[in-house]
Amino acid sequence: MDYTRQELMAIATGRELRDGELAIFGVGLSMLAGYFAQKNHAPNLMAFTEGGVFGSTPVGGLPWGIEDNRISANATSFTNAIDALCVLVASGRCDVGIIGAAQIDKYGNVNTTGIWAGETPWQAGRYVLPRVRLNGSGGANEIAIGCKRYIIMAAHEKKRFADKVDYISSPGYINGGHDRQKYGFPGGGPSAIITTLGILRPDPVTKEFYLDAYFPFSSIEEIKDNTGWDLKVSPNVKVVPEPTEQELKNLREVDVTGSLRKK
Amino acid sequence: MKEKLMSLSQAVDLIKDGMLLAVGGNGMHRNPTLFSLALTQRPVKELKVCGAAPGIAADILFASGQADTAYFGFFGLENEAGLAPGMRKAMEGDEPKAKAIEGS
Numbered sequence: 001m002d003y004t005r006q007e008l009m010a011i012a013t014g015r016e017l018r019d020g021e022l023a024i025f026g027v028g029l030s031m032l033a034g035y036f037a038q039k040n041h042a043p044n045l046m047a048f049t050e051g052g053v054f055g056s057t058p059v060g061g062l063p064w065g066i067e068d069n070r071i072s073a074n075a076t077s078f079t080n081a082i083d084a085l086c087v088l089v090a091s092g093r094c095d096v097g098i099i100g101a102a103q104i105d106k107y108g109n110v111n112t113t114g115i116w117a118g119e120t121p122w123q124a125g126r127y128v129l130p131r132v133r134l135n136g137s138g139g140a141n142e143i144a145i146g147c148k149r150y151i152i153m154a155a156h157e158k159k160r161f162a163d164k165v166d167y168i169s170s171p172g173y174i175n176g177g178h179d180r181q182k183y184g185f186p187g188g189g190p191s192a193i194i195t196t197l198g199i200l201r202p203d204p205v206t207k208e209f210y211l212d213a214y215f216p217f218s219s220i221e222e223i224k225d226n227t228g229w230d231l232k233v234s235p236n237v238k239v240v241p242e243p244t245e246q247e248l249k250n251l252r253e254v255d256v257t258g259s260l261r262k263k
Numbered sequence: 264m265k266e267k268l269m270s271l272s273q274a275v276d277l278i279k280d281g282m283l284l285a286v287g288g289n290g291m292h293r294n295p296t297l298f299s300l301a302l303t304q305r306p307v308k309e310l311k312v313c314g315a316a317p318g319i320a321a322d323i324l325f326a327s328g329q330a331d332t333a334y335f336g337f338f339g340l341e342n343e344a345g346l347a348p349g350m351r352k353a354m355e356g357d358e359p360k361a362k363a364i365e366g367s
Contacts, residue, residue: 064343065290065341066316133346
């Protein structure tokens with residue numbers, strides 16, 4: 001069957017969502033994965049964006065932003081980021097979130113702030129600017145802290161999958177174990193990292209991410225080679241099922257402009 | 264409301280050196296881009312910019328060198344347009360001309 005890595009990444013992410021859940025999606029691939037799930041197997045998924053657009057489905061292809069007309073055109077209600085993030089998500093009511101990542105580590109911490117390239121962000125007690133400035137966490141920090149669980153989507157490359165992130169923009173399990181409880185986060189943390197090569201899940205005790213499943217076109221070796229830490233592999237490691245014809249059809253109806261089909 | 268209406272150039276005249284501007288819009292959407300472009304024609308400098316998701320309008324002020332500080336959750340042009348080039352040019356390198364506050 002002809003499909004791209006990004007398409008299977010979006011479908012694998014969509015498969016994590018269940019009918020009837022309250023879900024928040026970041027912009028880009030996460031939105032496509034989420035609305036694919038709604039179209040494919042979760043018609044009663046109640047979705048909203050961090051811009052406060054509730055209960056809508058995208059019109060005319062991938063929305064550019066969280067308040068784009070493509071997403072707000074048929075919304076049930078359109079409020080604001082304070083309602084969406086600081087009330088609904090921060091109170092712990094949201095079942096699931098989907099976010100992207102520029103850099104990610106073995107405890108699921110996400111950096112979208114900047115790359116310090118070996119230096120630390122704090123030198124002599126002062127915050128110093130990164131070598132490469134990224135766009136910041138946006139609402140991903142609130143999603144990471146407040147959602148009951150959330151899924152991280154990232155292109156699987158060695159430079160992105162680091163032993164330790166330069167800066168924690170959106171916390172996963174910090175240093176592993178019970179670290180989230182220590183900081184009093186209402187949400188449960190990342191339940192999966194879905195990449196262009198496979199699916200990583202957290203160890204129930206240490207919270208270190210291990211390889212749970214790989215895509216049919218990938219392999220355990222390819223994934224280990226593209227991961228910046230010594231990735232543990234589940235003894236029951238599986239192959240992710242190929243997309244069904246129905247899944248691909250539904251995904252492509254959401255992704256009408258073909259953002260995921262560019263190889 | 265009518266007495267509050269003014270021309271773009273009158274509005275731009277209200278901006279003075281060192282002011283903190285709350286720039287509306289989100290990424291590429293609903294930005295006061297014309298206001299920023301008009302501001303680049305004035306000698307104002309050392310502006311500070313804040314917003315939940317500043318985008319193209321704020322980026323113009325960093326590209327022109329008129330803004331030196333940003334407070335934000337997200338600063339970018341969204342999706343395929345990517346990162347904000349003016350902001351990056353001002354904040355990266357050995358001698359950055361502008362800064363983002365920690366946590367931005």
